[in-house]
Amino acid sequence: MITVSHLSKTYYNPDGTPFPVLKDVNCQIHPGEVICIIGPSGTGKSTFLHMLNLLDPPTGGSIIVDGEDILHKGYPVHKLRQKMGMVFQNFNLFENMTVLENVMFAPCKILKQSAEEARKEGMTLLRKVGMAERADAYPDSLSGGQKQRVAIARCLAMKPKVILFDEPTSALDPTMVGEVLSVIRQLAQEGMTMLIVTHEMKFARDVSTRIFYMQEGGIHEDGTPQQIFENPVHSATKAFVQRIRKEVFEVNGQDFDFLGMYTALNRFCIKYNIPEKHQQAEDLIHLMLEDIMVSYRPITVRITQSELSSVTALDFMVERLETTPLSDAQRERLTPLCRQVVEEPTKRGFRVKLII
Amino acid sequence: MKKKIKFILLLFISIFLASCDKKECSIVLRSEADLSGLRVGVSSGSFFDIYLTPRKDITLHRFMTLSDNLQALLNGKIDVLLESEVLFNSVVQKEQGIKIAMKSPFSFPAGIAFSKKDVELARSCSAVLKEMQADGTMQRIKDFWLSEKYISVDELPAIPPEPKGKPLKVHTCTTMAPISFLVGDKWYGIEVDIVRALAAKLQRPVEFEFIDYSSAILALQTGACDIMMGCIFITEERQQRFQFAESYHAFSGAYYVIDQEAREKGDGFWANVQESLWRNLIVEKRWRFIAHGLWETIKISTLSILLGSLLGVGLLLMTRSRRRWVRAIAGGYNWFVACVPQLVLLLILFYVIFAQSSLSPWVVSVFAFAMTFASAASGIYATSLNAIPPGQTEAGLALGFTRLQTFIYIVFPQAVSRGLPLYKGQCVNLLKGTAIVGYIAIEDLTHAVEIIRSRTFDAFVPLLVITIIYFLLAWLLGKLIELGIPKKHVL
Numbered sequence: 001m002i003t004v005s006h007l008s009k010t011y012y013n014p015d016g017t018p019f020p021v022l023k024d025v026n027c028q029i030h031p032g033e034v035i036c037i038i039g040p041s042g043t044g045k046s047t048f049l050h051m052l053n054l055l056d057p058p059t060g061g062s063i064i065v066d067g068e069d070i071l072h073k074g075y076p077v078h079k080l081r082q083k084m085g086m087v088f089q090n091f092n093l094f095e096n097m098t099v100l101e102n103v104m105f106a107p108c109k110i111l112k113q114s115a116e117e118a119r120k121e122g123m124t125l126l127r128k129v130g131m132a133e134r135a136d137a138y139p140d141s142l143s144g145g146q147k148q149r150v151a152i153a154r155c156l157a158m159k160p161k162v163i164l165f166d167e168p169t170s171a172l173d174p175t176m177v178g179e180v181l182s183v184i185r186q187l188a189q190e191g192m193t194m195l196i197v198t199h200e201m202k203f204a205r206d207v208s209t210r211i212f213y214m215q216e217g218g219i220h221e222d223g224t225p226q227q228i229f230e231n232p233v234h235s236a237t238k239a240f241v242q243r244i245r246k247e248v249f250e251v252n253g254q255d256f257d258f259l260g261m262y263t264a265l266n267r268f269c270i271k272y273n274i275p276e277k278h279q280q281a282e283d284l285i286h287l288m289l290e291d292i293m294v295s296y297r298p299i300t301v302r303i304t305q306s307e308l309s310s311v312t313a314l315d316f317m318v319e320r321l322e323t324t325p326l327s328d329a330q331r332e333r334l335t336p337l338c339r340q341v342v343e344e345p346t347k348r349g350f351r352v353k354l355i356i
Numbered sequence: 357m358k359k360k361i362k363f364i365l366l367l368f369i370s371i372f373l374a375s376c377d378k379k380e381c382s383i384v385l386r387s388e389a390d391l392s393g394l395r396v397g398v399s400s401g402s403f404f405d406i407y408l409t410p411r412k413d414i415t416l417h418r419f420m421t422l423s424d425n426l427q428a429l430l431n432g433k434i435d436v437l438l439e440s441e442v443l444f445n446s447v448v449q450k451e452q453g454i455k456i457a458m459k460s461p462f463s464f465p466a467g468i469a470f471s472k473k474d475v476e477l478a479r480s481c482s483a484v485l486k487e488m489q490a491d492g493t494m495q496r497i498k499d500f501w502l503s504e505k506y507i508s509v510d511e512l513p514a515i516p517p518e519p520k521g522k523p524l525k526v527h528t529c530t531t532m533a534p535i536s537f538l539v540g541d542k543w544y545g546i547e548v549d550i551v552r553a554l555a556a557k558l559q560r561p562v563e564f565e566f567i568d569y570s571s572a573i574l575a576l577q578t579g580a581c582d583i584m585m586g587c588i589f590i591t592e593e594r595q596q597r598f599q600f601a602e603s604y605h606a607f608s609g610a611y612y613v614i615d616q617e618a619r620e621k622g623d624g625f626w627a628n629v630q631e632s633l634w635r636n637l638i639v640e641k642r643w644r645f646i647a648h649g650l651w652e653t654i655k656i657s658t659l660s661i662l663l664g665s666l667l668g669v670g671l672l673l674m675t676r677s678r679r680r681w682v683r684a685i686a687g688g689y690n691w692f693v694a695c696v697p698q699l700v701l702l703l704i705l706f707y708v709i710f711a712q713s714s715l716s717p718w719v720v721s722v723f724a725f726a727m728t729f730a731s732a733a734s735g736i737y738a739t740s741l742n743a744i745p746p747g748q749t750e751a752g753l754a755l756g757f758t759r760l761q762t763f764i765y766i767v768f769p770q771a772v773s774r775g776l777p778l779y780k781g782q783c784v785n786l787l788k789g790t791a792i793v794g795y796i797a798i799e800d801l802t803h804a805v806e807i808i809r810s811r812t813f814d815a816f817v818p819l820l821v822i823t824i825i826y827f828l829l830a831w832l833l834g835k836l837i838e839l840g841i842p843k844k845h846v847l
Contacts, residue, residue: 055750082756092751096770101845106755109765158755 001193002029002052002162007061008217009047021047023217025061029195031161034188036204036225037197039214040240045197046089048214049164052195053077053084082110085160089167091147093139093154100126100135103154110158118157125153129183145176152183163187165196181207201241201308205229213237243307245272251289252298261285265303272305277312280356284337288316288352292330296321312356319349326352364827368820383435383613385458391611397425397434399529401569403464403589404438404609420568422532423809426452429614430813440466440587441610442502443532452813455615465603468547468585469594471576478599481583484557485550485601493553494604501534501546502605509640512544516552518561526551526562527576527797529569530586531810536564538807539640541648547585550604565797566807574703575797578711632817642808649804650825652718656800657787657833659722664729664786671734686734693731699792701727706796717796725786732782740775741767769842780837784830801825 007025010018022044029035037045050056052063054070054077063070070080094102103125104118113121126132129149139147148168155163165184169177181203187194188207198204204211204225211228213221213236221228221237232238247268249261262282269278285301293299293316302315318325324343326334334341334354342353385391392413398404400418408416417434419425422443429437430452441459449455470478488494500513528536528547536545543564555562567575575581576598587607590600637643674686693701702724710720744767752762794803805818812818 053754055753078753078756078758081754086754088747088751088754090745090747092745092747094748094751094766094770096773096842098845105765106757109761110756154755 001031001066003064004028004052005062005064007048007051007058007063009044009051009056010059021217022051022058025217025219027212027219027222029162029193031193032191033210034192034194034208035196035210035212036208037195037212037214038199038201038204038228038240039212039220043214044217045214046166049086049166049195049197052164053081053086055086082158083161085155085158085163087148087151087155087163087165087168089170091139091144091151091171093147093151095139098136098138099131099142099150102139102150103157106154107157122153122157125156126150128156128186129153130179143176144172145179148172148176148180149183152180152187156187162193162195165194165198167197167199169198169200201229201243213240215240242309244304245307246302246304249301250298251301258289261301268303268305272307274305274310274312277356280337281312281314284314284334284354284356287334287337288314288354292334293318293325293352296325314354314356316352316354317346317349318351321350324350324352368823383457385436385611385613387458388461391436394435395433397428397437399425399439399569401573403591406591406593407609408438421806421810422530423806423813423815426454426813427815429454429612432614435613437612438609439612440607442534442607443530443587444610444612445534448533448813449612449615453615454612456610457613458611460609460611463606463608464589464591465606466587467590467600467603468551468583469576469588469598469600470583471579472597472599473579474582475599477582478601480558481554481601484554485604487557488550488553489602494550497546497549497553498605501549507533509539512539513549515542516556519556519559521560523561523563524551524555524558524583525581526564526583526585527567527572527581528564528586529567529572529584529588531566531807532587535587536585537811538566538645540644546604547587551583551585566799566803566810567797568795571703571795571797574707578707580707580711629817632812632814636808636812636814636817637821640811642811645799645804645807646801646821646825649799649801650829652793652798652800653787653790653829656718656721656725656790656793656798657783657829660725660729660786660790661783663722663726665733667726667730668733668737671730672737675734675738690731690734693728698724698728698789699795702792702796717793717798721790721793721796721798725790728789729782729786733779736775736778736782737771739778740771743774744770772840772842776837776841780834783833783837787830787833788826 004025004027007022008020009022010020013019025044025048037048039045047056051058058071065080065084068075070077094105097105100119100122103122104113104115107113107118107121108115123132123135126135129152131146131149131153134142134146139150142150152168168184169180172180177200181200184194184196185203185207196204196208206225208225211223211225212219213228213232213234215236221232221234223233228237229241232241238244245268247264249264251261262285265281265285266278269275269281281303289299289301296318298319300315300317300319302317303312304315305312322345326341326343331341338354338356340353340355342351342355344351344353383394391411395415395417396408397417397419398408399422400420405416405418408414417425417428419428422439425434425437425439426444428434436457437454438460441456444452444454470481472478485494501507528543531537533544534546536543536548538544548564551562565581569586572581572584572586576584584598588594588600589607590603594600637646671686671689674682675690677683677686696704702721705724706717706720748766748770749762752766753759757765790800791802793800794806799807801822805822808818809815
């Protein structure tokens with residue numbers, strides 16, 4: 001249905017230096033697929049979506065839709081967009097029209113439906129998204145979730161073959177995310193072909209038939225939800241789906257700013273909602289650096305937190321060290337203070353990992 | 357609404373009270389030395405203005421029209437009014453409650469002026485005037501107009517039929533009996549008769565326009581008129597700039613002051629207003645000036661708004677052009693228009709840029725107002741379009757509308773509802789701004805009132821009448837523009 005090959009997009013900074021957003025994106029989308037596109041911010045997920053219906057023209061590569069090259073000069077882009085709907089992060093409802101008018105406007109003007117017919121179909125769609133009751137309301141009186149449901153109905157009114165969702169829940173209150181996702185879920189069950197850029201991992205896992213993990217302007221990994229969430233091939237994918245956060249400190253001498261490190265540690269614990277682990281982490285770092293590994297410099301200290309499994313780990317790495325720096329006595333002192341002590345050699349040295 | 361009406365009533369009453377205010381003082385003048393320390397009113401740029409300017413010990417007030425000058429004297433804003441003795445004859449003096457305190461020690465020759473460029477015309481005119489002097493025509497005209505009696509409407513001389521051809525354009529800066537004045541739409545007066553006799557000998561028709569003194573000078577220098585008149589005194593300095601026909605008469609200057617005895621009338625407020633309404637609107641069918649002025653004002657405003665709105669679209673497109681130099685031109689234009697007063701722009705267009713062309717003054721004024729309006733309109737368009745979030749366009753495009761459809765169906769209606777109040781304000785501003793077209797001899801509402809006032813010397817009623825007319829016009833225009841607000845339901 002849609003074949004994308006070597007798609008690229010480069011913006012130019014005001015001083016003329018190129019700033020690539022997408023580099024060499026390749027994929028195929030088949031009818032009936034529900035594809036969630038995940039990945040860190042600023043990796044071109046939205047740009048990719050905007051490129052599929054040419055709201056943002058690519059600078060290189062090709063997009064073939066139903067056997068036609070849509071980048072060919074003179075291709076009727078508005079015809080393409082009529083069968084490829086889009087739902088935006090900021091809803092973009094027409095502010096000067098009522099809910100029902102928003103839904104029936106395009107069918108009336110583009111598909112030349114009679115007002116009566118469009119009204120009837122519009123009401124059916126509004127009922128489907130649970131907004132029939134507010135048909136005569138203006139968008140500014142609706143909540144974000146309601147607006148997004150109307151936007152979905154407006155998109156469906158053109159009877160598209162594919163719908164592109166650009167972060168449909170990112171601008172919503174957490175309490176309103178559910179109502180929008182359930183509408184999308186319903187569409188998925190009806191077999192609508194959809195591409196959804198989202199940060200809702202659980203939703204992506206449940207609803208999609210395929211997942212694109214995008215990073216640094218390309219599709220880094222492409223697979224089924226099981227594959228991506230349970231057995232990711234790339235470590236970056238793993239870190240992203242398990243939502244591993246980290247903070248790294250280089251302790252390189254006696255003059256190191258320990259106070260600064262403890263402050264950063266505190267901030268990290270508050271940010272990722274593990275304030276109860278802060279004292280324990282600080283004590284362990286103090287013990288390791290001042291008593292146990294005092295003769296080793298420099299040491300790389302890393303704290304990581306996986307949001308999915310809620311495991312916090314402290315890594316102490318010393319380069320060009322071949323055996324463990326811990327004596328039996330020291331190991332015994334550490335064991336009661338944490339859940340697990342792992343000692344393992346790495347490519348460049350040796351690591352002591354404390355899981356807390 | 358009630359509050360509004362109350363406020364407006366209060367305003368009018370205060371204007372009236374100000375015009376009724378009589379200051380008690382009596383001034384005795386024995387020689388020009390007694391003027392020391394007094395406030396003297398003269399016509400701006402006139403001979404008397406130049407005559408008194410060297411006197412540092414008096415405060416000179418320069419007025420654009422004689423009726424403003426007289427009003428200032430009556431209201432006590434000045435103590436003495438210096439004008440030609442002939443302008444307020446004994447009848448007018450009695451009517452207005454003023455008297456001549458003293459005549460100037462010298463008399464000054466008055467004449468009609470021609471452009472120095474048009475030597476041919478000046479020469480033939482001089483010849484004709486000499487002829488008129490010789491055959492007694494001139495003496496007959498002078499005898500008729502310069503007698504001290506009041507000339508009623510029935511006694512006015514018949515106007516001879518005019519030959520066809522290129523008209524002689526005459527600008528007069530005085531509408532005052534007996535020099536040159538309007539009754540209905542016909543000009544009368546001593547200088548009018550002289551020019552008519554002159555034109556008859558030259559086999560040409562005549563067109564008279566009333567204009568203020570400094571604009572008339574500009575018009576004569578740039579060729580916008582052929583003859584300038586209106587009790588112009590012949591001085592050496594002026595002779596260097598214009599060609600003068602031989603003086604037809606020498607007038608003395610007169611120092612007018614308030615005549616306290618004559619002013620104790622007091623007919624009561626409503627009797628005064630009624631009498632004033634009668635005198636300013638009905639007598640000599642003076643309402644016709646207002647009707648004609650109203651038409652001119654409406655014509656100029658409407659066309660300027662239409663043309664300006666269109667030019668504004670062009671200007672907006674230019675400011676959004678990809679080409680840098682096009683944007684620079686548009687930016688420079690906006691800057692220029694923003695910095696130059698509307699009146700100055702109008703004068704430049706009429707007396708400099710279109711001086712040689714045969715465009716009617718009203719066409720030039722439409723250009724001048726449209727130029728300024730275009731700049732403001734393009735700003736309003738830009739503001740209202742920028743206020744529409746880009747998401748609206750994106751949503752329209754994503755639904756399958758073309759770019760043009762997206763603009764027409766989605767962006768434009770929203771921009772209109774945002775921009776219309778601003779646009780309305782700008783239109784009303786333009787309407788009020790057209791009051792300055794009198795400077796290029798267009799008889800719009802304001803100018804019409806100037807003409808009426810120069811005959812009746814009234815401030816209150818004429819100003820009240822046009823205030824009400826402008827108010828209604830602005831209100832009507834606003835209502836008309838509000839019709840453009842998009843309907844609440846699009847489908």
